[in-house]
Amino acid sequence: MKRSRPVVAIDGPAGAGKSTCAGRLANRLGYVLVDTGALYRGVALAAAEAGISFDDGPRLGELTRNLPLRFAPNADGPPKLMINDIDRSADIRTPEISKGASDVSKHAEVRDALLGLQRKLGEDGGVVLEGRDIGTVVFPDAEVKIFLTASEKVRGERRWHELRARGVLADRDQTVAEVAARDLQDSQRPVAPLKPASDAIHVDTSEIDLEAAVSQMESIVRAKLAS
Numbered sequence: 001m002k003r004s005r006p007v008v009a010i011d012g013p014a015g016a017g018k019s020t021c022a023g024r025l026a027n028r029l030g031y032v033l034v035d036t037g038a039l040y041r042g043v044a045l046a047a048a049e050a051g052i053s054f055d056d057g058p059r060l061g062e063l064t065r066n067l068p069l070r071f072a073p074n075a076d077g078p079p080k081l082m083i084n085d086i087d088r089s090a091d092i093r094t095p096e097i098s099k100g101a102s103d104v105s106k107h108a109e110v111r112d113a114l115l116g117l118q119r120k121l122g123e124d125g126g127v128v129l130e131g132r133d134i135g136t137v138v139f140p141d142a143e144v145k146i147f148l149t150a151s152e153k154v155r156g157e158r159r160w161h162e163l164r165a166r167g168v169l170a171d172r173d174q175t176v177a178e179v180a181a182r183d184l185q186d187s188q189r190p191v192a193p194l195k196p197a198s199d200a201i202h203v204d205t206s207e208i209d210l211e212a213a214v215s216q217m218e219s220i221v222r223a224k225l226a227s
């Protein structure tokens with residue numbers, strides 16, 4: 001059945017501004033926001049707590065298939081990631097879980113187990129989904145596809161500022177290096193790698209602030225809707 005409202009897919013590397021821009025864009029459009037990276041982070045957190053290695057695809061797959069992951073609406077910010085009905089939104093934002101999410105996301109078993117949930121969350125449209133493979137794998141038929149990028153240095157430094165704002169003390173150069181390593185890993189994995197869909201519109205946030213990027217993205221969506 002044709003969706004009555006569009007799916008907006010936003011993909012791109014870490015630190016390009018996806019979360020901030022996707023959240024503000026969803027607010028401007030009155031759409032629901034789905035941060036798919038939070039789901040991979042939830043799997044990494046649950047695996048760490050269960051003592052499951054990030055290399056063990058079959059056990060990670062089984063864990064993911066049985067993991068009660070859901071989003072809860074949040075009046076003060078992005079939806080909260082709930083695992084077993086407990087808000088784990090803060091616990092999934094550490095540098096260890098960032099790396100862990102990239103590690104667990106390499107496994108086809110994990111990706112397959114999260115695919116149905118992501119599609120369900122977007123099936124009615126009126127939704128902004130952000131991740132790495134939304135426009136290529138999760139919703140290849142999305143009405144709007146945006147690939148958000150920025151230079152490696154800008155992305156690393158943005159992530160460092162984000163961490164500092166949350167009181168996480170991290171070394172600046174190390175954060176830049178970690179972001180670059182994670183993107184390389186996400187881009188080079190054989191299953192659903194980070195890459196722009198052939199019909200995605202690219203928005204580069206290296207030289208513009210995120211509010212300007214959101215305005216560009218809003219114009220892209222409104223132009224698509226009008227066409």
Ligand code: DC
Pocket residue numbers: 014036037038040041098101102105130131132133134182186
């Ligand atoms: O968007 P994020 O930084 O919170 O994502 C964390 C990791 O999850 C990222 O390094 C790769 C993985 N991921 C993915 O493989 N596919 C997605 N659609 C979203 C995230």
